[in-house]
Amino acid sequence: MATQQLTESTFEQTIKDNDIVLVDFWADWCGPCKMFAPVFEASSDEHPDVVHGKIDTEAERGLAAAANITSIPTLMAFREGVLVFSQPGALPAPQLAKVVDAVKELDMDDVRQQIAEADAASS
Numbered sequence: 001m002a003t004q005q006l007t008e009s010t011f012e013q014t015i016k017d018n019d020i021v022l023v024d025f026w027a028d029w030c031g032p033c034k035m036f037a038p039v040f041e042a043s044s045d046e047h048p049d050v051v052h053g054k055i056d057t058e059a060e061r062g063l064a065a066a067a068n069i070t071s072i073p074t075l076m077a078f079r080e081g082v083l084v085f086s087q088p089g090a091l092p093a094p095q096l097a098k099v100v101d102a103v104k105e106l107d108m109d110d111v112r113q114q115i116a117e118a119d120a121a122s123s
Contacts, residue, residue, distance in 0.1 A: 003024075003052040004051065004053045004054070006053040006054065008062055008063045011063055014051060015081055016081055019080060020049070020050045020077070020079050021050070021078045022051070022052050022077050024040050024053070024074075025057050025074040027057045033073045035090055039091065039096055040054070040096070050103075057072055070088070071089070073088070074086065074089075075088075075099070077099060079103050079108060079111070084111060
């Protein structure tokens with residue numbers, strides 16, 4: 001599956017409607033972003049069960065600000081609508097594959113329980 005361009009109007013629905021979504025925050029002027037782009041595209045071909053979305057931080061400044069993007073490229077992974085991974089920097093293909101595998105293997109019941117416990121502890 002090819003990568004999808006995500007916008008403020010499609011982002012939330014894409015996260016809700018898909019089990020796993022990887023999001024690459026990038027900009028056209030960013031050298032590391034351009035180096036990461038083919039790695040991300042190849043991952044989308046290798047993992048057709050995972051939505052690979054790209055957000056142009058120049059065109060989608062509001063979305064980038066809402067996601068607290070301070071460095072690009074930044075990779076985020078969502079599973080069942082929950083942000084489970086966020087890291088700035090271009091990943092080499094083997095590391096990206098490890099991230100995808102780790103996200104697929106998550107026990108989401110355990111993740112939700114940990115989130116609930118953290119929320120309760122901060123209240």
